[in-house]
Amino acid sequence: MTDGGLVVIGAGTFAVEVTRYLDDLVAAGHDDHRVARHLAVAGEAVHLPAEALEKSPPEPGTRVVLALTDPVERRRLIDGLLAEYGLDAINVVHPAARVDPAQLLGVGNIIGPDCYIGTDAVLGGFNVIHYHCSVGHHSRVGSNNFFAPNFHCGSDVRIGDDNFFGLSCTVAPGVDTGGGGRFQAGLTLFENVPSGHTHLAPSRIKSIKTS
Numbered sequence: 001m002t003d004g005g006l007v008v009i010g011a012g013t014f015a016v017e018v019t020r021y022l023d024d025l026v027a028a029g030h031d032d033h034r035v036a037r038h039l040a041v042a043g044e045a046v047h048l049p050a051e052a053l054e055k056s057p058p059e060p061g062t063r064v065v066l067a068l069t070d071p072v073e074r075r076r077l078i079d080g081l082l083a084e085y086g087l088d089a090i091n092v093v094h095p096a097a098r099v100d101p102a103q104l105l106g107v108g109n110i111i112g113p114d115c116y117i118g119t120d121a122v123l124g125g126f127n128v129i130h131y132h133c134s135v136g137h138h139s140r141v142g143s144n145n146f147f148a149p150n151f152h153c154g155s156d157v158r159i160g161d162d163n164f165f166g167l168s169c170t171v172a173p174g175v176d177t178g179g180g181g182r183f184q185a186g187l188t189l190f191e192n193v194p195s196g197h198t199h200l201a202p203s204r205i206k207s208i209k210t211s
Helices: 013-027 071-085
Strands: 006-009 035-039 063-066
Touching: 006 013, 006 071, 013 035, 063 071
Parallel strands: 006 035, 006 063
Antiparallel strands: none
């Protein structure tokens, strides 16, 4: 049972970060974003005190925020726990982000501080757009994607579902990324890529002694 506030699903380090976003929203006057409890997920390292944790799944209709980073685990919970218990996943948009509510076509999105969603760009549901990210105008983002900090894409980009983008990835205008992909930190995509692949840019670091 909760006291009427939000239940954050997840109790790891990312859940702690998301809780800060929610605290910022409360400070900005959005009292309906106050956190009541966290629900730890099996297998994750817990970074919250025991008294902050739910002992059982929330009641049907409870307002929740899904605070995990792995799209595979997120998809399992979206299709399992959230659907089974009829939980109400809300959109979380940090007060320092620039997003038109009409651009969020689905529920469960988390958009961090200093993000910008361009004109006529739209997002599906359950995407995580971490801090300092941008989505170019007229782009289309599917559902359950995770964008690490400093992700940027140009205009008219198409991003499918269930992708994970590492730190500082860039997608050039007009590119289609497909779905179910994992993208190494620092990648820049100039061409369409196939779905269901891990995308890497192999490199070797040489250390040369200077003294």
